[in-house]
Amino acid sequence: MIQSLLAGCRWGAAGEGEAYAPANIALCKYWGKRDAVLNLPVTDSLSVSLGRLGTHCRIALSGRDDLYFLNGCEQAAGSAFASRLRVFLDHFRGSGRYRYRVDTTNTVATGAGFASSASGFAALVLALDALHGWDCDKSTLSSLARIGSGSACRSLWHGFVRWRAGVAADGSDCHACPLGREWSSLRIGLVSVCTDAKPVSSRAAMSRTVATSSLYRSWPQQVENDMTGLVAAIEGQDFDMLGMYAEQNALAMHATMIAAKPPVLYWKPGSIEEMEQVWKARTEGVPVYFTMDAGPNLKLLFEEQNQSKIQQWFPEMQVANPWRF
Amino acid sequence: MIQSLLAGCRWGAAGEGEAYAPANIALCKYWGKRDAVLNLPVTDSLSVSLGRLGTHCRIALSGRDDLYFLNGCEQAAGSAFASRLRVFLDHFRGSGRYRYRVDTTNTVATGAGFASSASGFAALVLALDALHGWDCDKSTLSSLARIGSGSACRSLWHGFVRWRAGVAADGSDCHACPLGREWSSLRIGLVSVCTDAKPVSSRAAMSRTVATSSLYRSWPQQVENDMTGLVAAIEGQDFDMLGMYAEQNALAMHATMIAAKPPVLYWKPGSIEEMEQVWKARTEGVPVYFTMDAGPNLKLLFEEQNQSKIQQWFPEMQVANPWRF
Numbered sequence: 209m210i211q212s213l214l215a216g217c218r219w220g221a222a223g224e225g226e227a228y229a230p231a232n233i234a235l236c237k238y239w240g241k242r243d244a245v246l247n248l249p250v251t252d253s254l255s256v257s258l259g260r261l262g263t264h265c266r267i268a269l270s271g272r273d274d275l276y277f278l279n280g281c282e283q284a285a286g287s288a289f290a291s292r293l294r295v296f297l298d299h300f301r302g303s304g305r306y307r308y309r310v311d312t313t314n315t316v317a318t319g320a321g322f323a324s325s326a327s328g329f330a331a332l333v334l335a336l337d338a339l340h341g342w343d344c345d346k347s348t349l350s351s352l353a354r355i356g357s358g359s360a361c362r363s364l365w366h367g368f369v370r371w372r373a374g375v376a377a378d379g380s381d382c383h384a385c386p387l388g389r390e391w392s393s394l395r396i397g398l399v400s401v402c403t404d405a406k407p408v409s410s411r412a413a414m415s416r417t418v419a420t421s422s423l424y425r426s427w428p429q430q431v432e433n434d435m436t437g438l439v440a441a442i443e444g445q446d447f448d449m450l451g452m453y454a455e456q457n458a459l460a461m462h463a464t465m466i467a468a469k470p471p472v473l474y475w476k477p478g479s480i481e482e483m484e485q486v487w488k489a490r491t492e493g494v495p496v497y498f499t500m501d502a503g504p505n506l507k508l509l510f511e512e513q514n515q516s517k518i519q520q521w522f523p524e525m526q527v528a529n530p531w532r533f
Numbered sequence: 534m535i536q537s538l539l540a541g542c543r544w545g546a547a548g549e550g551e552a553y554a555p556a557n558i559a560l561c562k563y564w565g566k567r568d569a570v571l572n573l574p575v576t577d578s579l580s581v582s583l584g585r586l587g588t589h590c591r592i593a594l595s596g597r598d599d600l601y602f603l604n605g606c607e608q609a610a611g612s613a614f615a616s617r618l619r620v621f622l623d624h625f626r627g628s629g630r631y632r633y634r635v636d637t638t639n640t641v642a643t644g645a646g647f648a649s650s651a652s653g654f655a656a657l658v659l660a661l662d663a664l665h666g667w668d669c670d671k672s673t674l675s676s677l678a679r680i681g682s683g684s685a686c687r688s689l690w691h692g693f694v695r696w697r698a699g700v701a702a703d704g705s706d707c708h709a710c711p712l713g714r715e716w717s718s719l720r721i722g723l724v725s726v727c728t729d730a731k732p733v734s735s736r737a738a739m740s741r742t743v744a745t746s747s748l749y750r751s752w753p754q755q756v757e758n759d760m761t762g763l764v765a766a767i768e769g770q771d772f773d774m775l776g777m778y779a780e781q782n783a784l785a786m787h788a789t790m791i792a793a794k795p796p797v798l799y800w801k802p803g804s805i806e807e808m809e810q811v812w813k814a815r816t817e818g819v820p821v822y823f824t825m826d827a828g829p830n831l832k833l834l835f836e837e838q839n840q841s842k843i844q845q846w847f848p849e850m851q852v853a854n855p856w857r858f
Contacts, residue, residue, distance in 0.1 A: 423751045423755070425750075425751045426747050426749075426751045429747050452794075456794055459791050459798075460748060460791075460792040462791065463789070463791040464788070466784050466785075467785040469777075469781055471780075471781065473805070475800075477805045477806050480801060480804075481802050
């Protein structure tokens with residue numbers, strides 16, 4: 209698969225490759241794979257990128273073994289970080305049997321519950337493209353990033369990005385593309401509830417849900433409806449519509465997990481408290497909505513003109529501006 | 534409907550009628566109506582009654598107006614309690630245009646989140662039968678109680694009770710019946726998280742879920758599977774199987790609500806804490822499961838021989854013995 213994506217590309221290896229990719233937050237979630245090896249999803253999904261919150265990656269050839277640095281600290285070869293990168297890089301060593309030195313620096317807090325794997329794999333693929341001089345189009349790089357981490361395929365662009373599920377068995381029509389709309393006042397607030405390691409990985413939760421949750425059967429219909437609503441909200445710049453669809457989509461995703469066997473409940477007591485805060489703020493006239501990924505933390509959606517009001521409700525939140533990068 | 538159920542019955546009114554009915558906890562939930570006036574459910578459900586936790590009801594004719602007493606205190610005619618009883622009693626005043634005095638005493642804490650409406654309407658119907666001398670069979674009384682509160686139809690019996698959804702439009706085949714199995718070591722522990730009035734009534738939550746939750750479409754399939762599993766667990770006295778199915782059924786019911794528009798989230802931070810306690814106890818080898826109704830409180834399932842261990846984990850719980858009445 210990777211070979212066919214890179215067929216006809218140059219393959220040099222001079223100096224180093226360097227790139228940045230933003231993290232992204234899904235407004236309509238990627239939840240469920242039709243192919244677990246190629247990371248092909250059951251449904252489309254839609255995200256907004258987080259501007260300057262993301263990952264810088266530098267990659268160069270290494271003399272002997274792979275070397276991995278995360279935020280300046282070398283990572284042991286047996287670490288989860290190194291293992292996941294090594295498996296991915298095995299696809300790219302080419303006839304030169306290259307060894308790599310990878311320097312990854314996250315501007316989004318690592319392990320604070322705001323997944324850096326999407327921006328990490330997107331930045332890595334962009335850096336590989338620069339290092340080897342493939343000069344691939346971004347759709348191809350999106351497909352390559354997808355193989356590292358599904359949602360990484362959306363981190364190739366800023367702004368709103370749609371990942372199309374496609375139908376091809378080899379994933380050749382399964383990559384993201386920018387929606388081509390801006391919404392300059394939209395902001396994302398990161399609210400951290402718990403930064404402990406997750407008891408169940410997103411990957412395991414997703415596959416357990418697909419395999420065992422009877423409610424998951426209704427998920428594709430939910431997504432179809434929500435995608436239509438979200439795209440219409442973005443085109444009409446209708447903030448309440450955007451927030452309502454995004455919040456409901458996230459809750460429905462969590463609902464499919466809660467109904468898995470055994471259940472996957474990522475919510476902590478603090479997650480409920482923060483959800484209740486959002487609902488309370490809305491009843492008091494503050495336009496704020498939330499979304500949540502496969503974890504206990506909230507991501508708030510609001511508009512720039514309400515930021516100071518919302519910071520009074522959520523003084524600890526970190527604000528991302530998708531349109532400043 | 535009520536007239537046809539009581540056709541051919543005697544209809545006296547001498548002295549007073551008195552009866553007791555137990556509360557019940559659903560192991561497979563009643564969630565969704567196919568007829569909101571007659572309280573006809575979409576699916577079957579299965580409960581266990583709570584023995585001595587329930588409602589005593591005394592009913593007599595009253596001179597002028599209806600009089601309602603709850604736990605010895607007279608309830609104002611305009612109160613929610615009086616209004617709900619009055620509407621129900623309007624079906625039974627007969628040609629005598631009877632006025633009633635109703636004394637209701639709950640042995641399960643009123644308003645502590647452990648619904649007393651099921652035992653309340655079941656006891657009321659039994660007391661009416663005694664007062665008027667209808668001498669109805671219990672299936673008929675179960676149908677009458679169902680019209681007051683759906684799950685009340687299951688409170689006509691002790692032990693395990695199955696409510697069959699039926700197919701008739703007039704509900705004539707829609708009543709409960711005892712499963713005919715005992716499980717003398719089974720106990721129920723009531724764990725109260727929050728006793729505030731619910732922000733959304735069960736009735737409203739149910740109808741909103743049916744109308745707006747895309748995940749609800751999968752609920753009938755969930756119930757079909759769980760009913761089979763629960764009946765098999767009871768027949769085989771397989772406690773882990775019983776607990777697993779009951780817990781998963783309750784979580785799936787809550788999942789359908791969480792996916793409603795707008796969402797219905799009955800869980801409080803304390804609900805998550807108590808669920809986590811149950812799961813932690815199980816990982817430490819203590820066989821305990823939970824179920825939850827449309828509210829924030831937990832009901833634990835365990836066996837008598839583990840009661841003291843479980844009381845160490847949940848020192849505040851109130852224990853019900855379904856087999857002592």
